[in-house]
Amino acid sequence: MTGREGQSEHPNHRAAGGEGVASGREAAGGGAGWKPAPQDSPRGQGEGKRPRRSGWARAGERVIEGVIRTSGVSAVLFVLAIFFFVFREAAPVLFGGEHFKLLPFLFSVEWYPTSASNVRYGTLALTVGTFSVTALAMVLAVPFGLGAAVFVSEFCGPRLKETLKVVIELLAAIPSVVWGFIGLTVMSRLIVHFTGAPVGVNLLNGGIILALMSVPIIVSIGEDALKAVPDSYREAGLALGATRWQLVYRVLLPAARNGLLAAVLLGVGRAVGETMAVLMATGHAVNLPLGVFDSVRTLTANVAAELGEAPAGSDHYRVLFLTGVLLFSLTFVVNLVADLVIRGWRRK
Amino acid sequence: MVGVLAVLLGSGCGRRNQASVVIQNKGSDTMVNLAQAWAEAYREVTTDVAIEVSGGGSGVGIAALMRGTIDLANSSRDIKPREVEEVRRHTGCEPEEVIAGYDALAIFVHRDNPLEVITFEQLSAIFREDGPVTRWSQLGVQVPGCRRDQIIRVSRQSSSGTYEFFRERVMQQRDFKLGSLDMNGSKEVVELVGNTPCAIGYSGMGYANGRVKMLRVAARSDGPAVAPTLESTLSQRYPIARSLHLYTLGEPTGALRDYLDWILSEAGQRVVRDCGYVPVRLGGGAP
Missing domain, CATH: 3.40.190.10 (Periplasmic binding protein-like II)
Incomplete structure (x- = not known):
């Protein structure tokens, strides 16, 4: 039993660790720990079977090993480099911009980057906009996404399953500007017609569009996580007399917990980082939303709309880069917290 | 060579x-x-x-x-x-x-909006920071299809020439009220106003379509209200032309x-x- 459990724990573990963002650090650590193995095993086995390995083969091995190691390390390097360059563009305004102060930047809603009399850079409304749109999108997307993943993985027949998977992948391939266009034209009219909201491009519109965009990701990764739960779990559950629903609820969901959380986090990542669709669907208004029918503006959309016309090197330009740093930090914190949550669960 | x-x-x-x-x-x-x-x-x-x-x-x-x-x-x-x-x-x-x-910068409202004339003072009260007008009833009209009476302000992104021109000419360089919907193009402004009964926005006269109405504009409350047309722009009677x-x-x-x-x-x-x-x-x- 113990041996089987150890074995079966393995694929599940991998499914959770493989899904990037949250546990990227772990994957890199795993790579480093793994390094001696390929060196040892060819030598150990090879000396018996193939006593004369040519120097070329060994050199080739070295090169390949080097390439693989570089790719592993480069992931970390790229992230650091991106942060460094974005921060370098932003730094001058942080340490002595004329109209810039850190506290209003973080906690004021007044965003007047090109004011003629009183320039103010407050991003609170944008941060709140980003979080509210993302939260609304997740409230809509997570139940649908996970539900669809459970259905595709556990309940539907093989033919329907293939069809559904193809369609869902097709959904994931729709470019964001097309989603934005749907939000701007179709969705906004529907919202005005059915709810009587004063304007159709608002928080609700952006949330629905983002939910539609993240559901395919949540479904395909969630389904992989469920698939990684070994069949022996299902067999054991059924043998104990569990119904299918009990099996899903009591056995599969807890067993695939990490993978499902990773699926949700990737969905969050897509929603936070999305630019074009929210720019078109949310109304792009600097506004603290009091309800789902208020228009908002997100950090990403603000950068996209303004960076093109901010003169390079001006305070406005640098503050937009600082907005990028802020976004980067926020996503980092979200990922870190999620990572810690996963670790806490594992230890239990 | x-x-x-x-x-x-x-x-x-x-x-x-x-x-x-x-x-x-x-x-x-x-x-x-x-x-x-x-x-x-x-x-x-x-x-x-x-x-x-x-x-x-x-x-x-x-x-x-x-x-x-x-x-x-x-x-x-x-x-x-x-x-x-x-x-x-x-x-x-x-x-x-x-x-x-x-270019004459026209003030657009939805075609069902009964408003015909607007003054610089009213425009400024609608659009400028701390401007007191937020509801259509404050301008003395009731807009069909706009149940909550709220004025939806449609504006341009802060780096556009149209935005700066409107701010300079109509609001004497005072800042815009936060919460306006800032569109990334002149056409988008007119499109959105055409889809939104509660909206008011400014954009180039050339972008007018059948779903919107251009208001007559008076630079002073006691002055004449002028419709944006070819002649009124050329003769410089229309106040927001450039x-x-x-x-x-x-x-x-x-x-x-x-x-x-x-x-x-x-x-x-x-x-x-x-x-x-x-x-x-x-x-x-x-x-």
Whole structure:
């Protein structure tokens, strides 16, 4: 039993660790720990079977090993480099911009980057906009996404399953500007017609569009996580007399917990980082939303709309880069917290 | 040979003026439709010169002129003294200006909105920071289809020439009220207003369509309210009109000179009128 459990724990573990963002650090650590193995095993086995390995083969091995190691390390390097360059563009305004102060930047809603009399850079409304749109999108997307993943993985027949998977992948391939266009034209009219909201491009519109965009990701990764739960779990559950629903609820969901959380986090990542669709669907208004029918503006959309016309090197330009740093930090914190949550669960 | 090249490269201010058959044209979003219409019509005049047009905003056009990546910048506002200074410093040339037409900035509301006339004072009260007007009933109208009575302000992104022009002319440089929907193009403003009964917005007169209504505008509360039309703009009775500029580096020569001359000719000015703007001079057959 113990041996089987150890074995079966393995694929599940991998499914959770493989899904990037949250546990990227772990994957890199795993790579480093793994390094001696390929060196040892060819030598150990090879000396018996193939006593004369040519120097070329060994050199080739070295090169390949080097390439693989570089790719592993480069992931970390790229992230650091991106942060460094974005921060370098932003730094001058942080340490002595004329109209810039850190506290209003973080906690004021007044965003007047090109004011003629009183320039103010407050991003609170944008941060709140980003979080509210993302939260609304997740409230809509997570139940649908996970539900669809459970259905595709556990309940539907093989033919329907293939069809559904193809369609869902097709959904994931729709470019964001097309989603934005749907939000701007179709969705906004529907919202005005059915709810009587004063304007159709608002928080609700952006949330629905983002939910539609993240559901395919949540479904395909969630389904992989469920698939990684070994069949022996299902067999054991059924043998104990569990119904299918009990099996899903009591056995599969807890067993695939990490993978499902990773699926949700990737969905969050897509929603936070999305630019074009929210720019078109949310109304792009600097506004603290009091309800789902208020228009908002997100950090990403603000950068996209303004960076093109901010003169390079001006305070406005640098503050937009600082907005990028802020976004980067926020996503980092979200990922870190999620990572810690996963670790806490594992230890239990 | 080297000498000839050096003469070719060193002469004049523009970019590859002598040999160029492609004129790069960039700038104001307000003017991008007009510039494209010009480029298309000019293709019938000569096939030797191609004109590539892109938008981005007045500031983007002038910045690109400064970097020497384009030949002709469109701007819906006057070039700023600071920009003239930067052009001089970067290129050693003076920016040369041509006025190619006029644009009347219309105030758009949904076609079902019963409002007909608006004053600068009311516009400012709606749009400026701490302006007291937020509901249609405060202007004495009830808008059918707008159940909550709330005024939805449709504006432009803060770097656009239209935004700056409206702020300068209507609000005396005071800031906009936060919470307006800032669109990234002139057409988007009119589209959104056409879809939204509660909305009011400003955009180029040329973008009007059947779903919106243009208001008559009075600069002073006791003054006359003027509708945005060709004549009222030309006679400068319409209060929110501005000139459409083209900027070149130094005195234009060669193909660029020919193109600018054609724009100011009757054929070029007809294109201006067809796009919904006001030509510099009313030629024969003006309405």
